[in-house]
Amino acid sequence: MIRDVTLTRRNGIPYISYFNEKQNKPKEVEINTVIAGNLVAGEYKCEWNDKGLILHLFSDQDAQGEKIPPHIPAPGNTLESANIPAAGNTPPGYFYNPYYFIPMPPRKTDDQIIGDSPPPPHGIYVQGKYHGRLRVTMTVETPLLLPDAQHKTESPKDHYTYPLRMVDGKPYIAPTGVKGMLRSAYEAITNSRMGVFNDYKDVTGFRGATNDAIKLVPARIENGVGGGLRVRLLPGKSTIQRNGKPNNNLMYAAFYNIYDPHTKNVIPGIPTLSHGDKVWIQITILNHLNYDFFNVDNLSTSPHTGTGWHEGYFFESGPNAENKHYERIFFHDSSIEQTLIGSLTLPLGGAMGKWDVLIKNYRENEEFVKQSPPSGPSVLTSKCSACEWSKHFAGMKLTDGVLCYAEVKWNAAKHKFCLKNLYPVQISRHVSPNTPLEVIEKSQQRNHLPATCYDQLSPADRVFGWVNANIKDHKAKNAYKGNLRIGNVKCVQFEQNGFDPAGFPLANLAAPKHAQSRFYLGDANGDPQKSKISRDVAAYKNGKQIRGRKVYPHQWYDKEYWNSNNNNNTCFYRQPPGDKERTDQNRSIKGWVNHGSVFKFDIYFSNLSKFELGALIWLLKMPDEHFHKLGGGKPLGFGSVRLEMDDSNSIIADTIQMTAYYSDLNAVLQTANSAEDIKNAFVDQFQQFLWLPNNGNKNNQVKGSDILNAFLKSSKGFPHNEVHYPRLSCDRTMDIFEWFTHNDKNKSKQLSLPKLTDPNPKLPYDPTK
Numbered sequence: 001m002i003r004d005v006t007l008t009r010r011n012g013i014p015y016i017s018y019f020n021e022k023q024n025k026p027k028e029v030e031i032n033t034v035i036a037g038n039l040v041a042g043e044y045k046c047e048w049n050d051k052g053l054i055l056h057l058f059s060d061q062d063a064q065g066e067k068i069p070p071h072i073p074a075p076g077n078t079l080e081s082a083n084i085p086a087a088g089n090t091p092p093g094y095f096y097n098p099y100y101f102i103p104m105p106p107r108k109t110d111d112q113i114i115g116d117s118p119p120p121p122h123g124i125y126v127q128g129k130y131h132g133r134l135r136v137t138m139t140v141e142t143p144l145l146l147p148d149a150q151h152k153t154e155s156p157k158d159h160y161t162y163p164l165r166m167v168d169g170k171p172y173i174a175p176t177g178v179k180g181m182l183r184s185a186y187e188a189i190t191n192s193r194m195g196v197f198n199d200y201k202d203v204t205g206f207r208g209a210t211n212d213a214i215k216l217v218p219a220r221i222e223n224g225v226g227g228g229l230r231v232r233l234l235p236g237k238s239t240i241q242r243n244g245k246p247n248n249n250l251m252y253a254a255f256y257n258i259y260d261p262h263t264k265n266v267i268p269g270i271p272t273l274s275h276g277d278k279v280w281i282q283i284t285i286l287n288h289l290n291y292d293f294f295n296v297d298n299l300s301t302s303p304h305t306g307t308g309w310h311e312g313y314f315f316e317s318g319p320n321a322e323n324k325h326y327e328r329i330f331f332h333d334s335s336i337e338q339t340l341i342g343s344l345t346l347p348l349g350g351a352m353g354k355w356d357v358l359i360k361n362y363r364e365n366e367e368f369v370k371q372s373p374p375s376g377p378s379v380l381t382s383k384c385s386a387c388e389w390s391k392h393f394a395g396m397k398l399t400d401g402v403l404c405y406a407e408v409k410w411n412a413a414k415h416k417f418c419l420k421n422l423y424p425v426q427i428s429r430h431v432s433p434n435t436p437l438e439v440i441e442k443s444q445q446r447n448h449l450p451a452t453c454y455d456q457l458s459p460a461d462r463v464f465g466w467v468n469a470n471i472k473d474h475k476a477k478n479a480y481k482g483n484l485r486i487g488n489v490k491c492v493q494f495e496q497n498g499f500d501p502a503g504f505p506l507a508n509l510a511a512p513k514h515a516q517s518r519f520y521l522g523d524a525n526g527d528p529q530k531s532k533i534s535r536d537v538a539a540y541k542n543g544k545q546i547r548g549r550k551v552y553p554h555q556w557y558d559k560e561y562w563n564s565n566n567n568n569n570t571c572f573y574r575q576p577p578g579d580k581e582r583t584d585q586n587r588s589i590k591g592w593v594n595h596g597s598v599f600k601f602d603i604y605f606s607n608l609s610k611f612e613l614g615a616l617i618w619l620l621k622m623p624d625e626h627f628h629k630l631g632g633g634k635p636l637g638f639g640s641v642r643l644e645m646d647d648s649n650s651i652i653a654d655t656i657q658m659t660a661y662y663s664d665l666n667a668v669l670q671t672a673n674s675a676e677d678i679k680n681a682f683v684d685q686f687q688q689f690l691w692l693p694n695n696g697n698k699n700n701q702v703k704g705s706d707i708l709n710a711f712l713k714s715s716k717g718f719p720h721n722e723v724h725y726p727r728l729s730c731d732r733t734m735d736i737f738e739w740f741t742h743n744d745k746n747k748s749k750q751l752s753l754p755k756l757t758d759p760n761p762k763l764p765y766d767p768t769k
Helices: 175-190 210-215 351-371 436-441 444-448 459-464 610-620 655-663 675-687 704-716 736-743
Strands: 002-010 013-020 025-030 037-040 044-049 052-057 100-102 130-140 153-155 159-162 205-207 217-223 229-233 254-257 278-288 291-300 309-315 326-332 345-347 403-411 416-423 429-431 484-486 490-493 496-498 549-551 587-589 591-593 598-608 640-654
Touching (some): 100 704, 130 655, 175 459, 175 549, 175 598, 175 704, 205 351, 229 403, 254 278, 345 416, 351 416, 351 429, 436 444, 459 610, 675 704
Parallel strands (some): 159 587, 254 291
Antiparallel strands (some): 002 013, 044 052, 100 549, 130 640, 153 159, 205 429, 217 229, 217 403, 229 345, 254 326, 403 416, 490 598, 496 591
């Protein structure tokens, strides 16, 4: 029972103050943390609906208008009517992302407490270390997915259905799963090295900005006079200005109307052409919406030398977009004065290697989007079934006669243009100048990369173990067992939510999109990059830092949301019905572990320092309503579990106590070490450390407490708010890629993912407003 409920406001944020009779102490919480239900039976009721939080007063006394507590709205009125906004309740038009990042500031590798050092030996109790057992109770808060891969079944369209992993009639959780959950959390809160680092070794690609298309000059690869390949620019009837744009603001290539926009068939009577064919054209200037362009009025495959005819080349990318009418004709009017740029033939230089990387990225993206549609080329985003892949997806080598687009850069010192990049199409993918790994290696985050020798083991490596993934010396020590072991995970209370034999179709889950650099990449301090910067500026470049360690905040939803019959369009964990409900892009399950199920396990440890043990205990003694993440489907809200340490059945002994115990067969192990004291010692030690970003800006310094606070905020999540991948509305049927496309528009805010520790790190449904 709680009583003495009042509404207060602090720093503009409303709070509910009340007295908790069970705990015999007053409490105060933000309004958004109050779960639907009675505050005090018969007096106040707090509930949520589509308008937000509502406080109802309906006791007899209040109904008569007597002694209504101050600041509480009239019976049945909403907080809005009382002019008190619901703190943390995202206004209409906003949502929270399913993942954020824990700060990863430079590490103090030489520090004796939090730095790197060789691990203690096994087989002996080292002086000054701690040993023992921690007993833990784990309670399921949101449904837990434990798919049994061994007994999966396959249905048409390569769709897999997984039963719940069971042993002796109870759900089975492998100790390694619990250990992995704890390790990832431990790495974050101790700012340790990463144990695994596999996905950052290739350059990332991204679609170029539409307004940059006018700067790309049509070009043809040709054999040079003295051997080797060169690129010949074909700027049409324009002169290339030093900013790369044509002097007349007309795109360099001519537009050739060739497709029926509905069927994507070639218009009858159009000459049969192949990509790269030489043609002769007559052109005029036409207007299309907001721009003018050269239109092909007449085209011939036979030479014409009369007035108004231009020699050119047919450029075909294919019917790869909805409502596409045109292909392009590359040409050059030699009568136009071109002395401002000098020669139109340029050496390839380093552009050839960049081209190969770009085409490789295109092909990898093709394979990726085939597995995770819709994303990538416009053919996949189109509703027209007649659309096809662009021609360059088959692979293009730079050889004599290849047509492409050239990005040129003015060299003021040499007073000429130099070739910067080559692209297969006008609005092309780009690749970042550096790989994410190179960005990390060139920053002060390089000490977060996995250890390569014994002397580099960070706290997480010494506690949980280490394997050298980059073995160069086979005679050296390349693995360490660690000093922690998880015992058998026993299910003591279980309720299964079973589904029909066809299984329950989960929403699509794809691999991390590292190419979304506005979300994954930070500035020189690892903070969010500025808004309103281009994709090229926001790309992976040396001098920046990655945002940190990826975490999935707890998602607050009522029990009805997790009802397997819930199939409305704001149930984000369920794949929408239709022909894509069960494909090779998603998976189905036959059951999950319900809310309230309970597991118990022991953590056995030895030779841990007070700091190392304190960090572990801190993870087991977080405040109420803070959760860890376990199992599958974390971005969808699954797998929130509450860990609680049983102090009375845990054993914590130092080396002196262990020595005394084993020195006498009749001795009783004396353990006078308080888990709470050891946890507080970790917090005190860690909070005193301060990291300074590599630019030396003291205003952006990161403290140990900042890391712990970020982790706590993730563990608590954002009560009573929409949490899902970016979409243009709260409708789960909306495609995710459309939000990112809108966010990258020139007139958009071009937002980065907010910091987890921001007061309200939300994102708008419409990033253009």
